[in-house]
Amino acid sequence: MNYTVNGHATYCYTGGKAFDAAKPTVVFIHGVLNDHSVWILQSRWFANHGWNVLALDLPGHCKSDGPPPASVEDAAQFVLALLDAAGVQKAALVGHSFGSLIALETASRAPERVTHLALVGTAYPMTVSPALLDGALNDPQRAIAMVNTFSHSLLAPPPSSLGPGTWLYGSSRALMRRVLASNRDANVFHIGFKACNDYTNGEKAIEAVQCPVLFLLGDADQMTPPRATKALVAKARKSKVVTVHAGHSLMSEAPDEVLFALRDFVAAPA
Template structure:
């Protein structure tokens, strides 16, 4: 199951779906307020993790291998903590188990209020949001990715996105001490140029999760599946191949 990051939808996994589908069933879900999902009521990350497990039930999936980027990784960790028998392995990309710093929370709250009321002007996206979503190399050499992300975001319902931003970037509690209890194999990937969840956040998770492996993605920021899709796929495929069998139903 592939879980996308904030301000994107399941399309951020487009380059990975094909190679992973050669290994087994792939499920891609649009998170609340994003893509094809409906505008949610106000929710917390714990609410979202419980809803994810409900989705597994609805799909007839008892065991799953979860791969999440940023927001998706935050949900994947919480689901693994609450349902250790159902989550057989985790892929955590450009994510954090910590709360945001106080100054960043205040900034996020202000930007979110502005966005909810009047939308996201292109200049504001370019100066305040894009540098969090993409690495410097991408910003310099691939401006079309920034433009595509802005266009994509513009199609989402503002209220839904605003509620998600509040849950993820303003009110997110730390689970850093709790992740020590994650017992399944865990692959952690992080773009070396990630400023939204810097490598230190990934290193903090890797230092606590007993069966974690940490790898870095060169020339990528926070949106590594889009910025360096081949490198991400090359890291994910052998990990999924090794552990997916544990998610298959018994004969």
């Protein structure tokens, strides 16, 4: 489904279901050099169990037009504009990595519009090493290889993910290369990493959030290790921490565990 947001076409995967304003809505927000497809299992499950699903491509990524957001704050304003364009008054937000910061900032800016906030593979501050920042700018293919090494704890996914025999490193690298190549005018890799690294509003943002917050973390995550969430967890008003056996790519390494955690969290009363 396409919406016009800030004058540009924005693509949202709906799990194959028509949007129904009478149903509750879940918005899925991807991370750097990803797109809506990283949520394929989770988004399809929610779409087939009574929810509207908006698994978006961020501006300038794959099927969405417009300039890629240069900051977490810009991306949060985009998400609010998307809710307006879709006619959604309230939604649950689920974000991974960069997307988790976007979801957090969105919930802080419009707490009355967010019923549940799920931060998957998150950290604050989300510091990016100088080597990765430089690589994303000057040698993206080398940086993609580095990110894949740091993001995975398994070589092959369990059955509910991409299927037996799939090489996680290879499929993730192919996705990242495709997303990078989808924008010939801007380096969405470096822009996204810099936005993560520059974000300084996390602790103030979590204090402004009014809804329940889920921290969904991977115990083998080298990109955003669980210990890096302590400041946010301590300041969240209504928080729950779920740790699964996975690296940073939680949705592909622990697909069922991520789905079940999101299902139980979002289905609970706010």
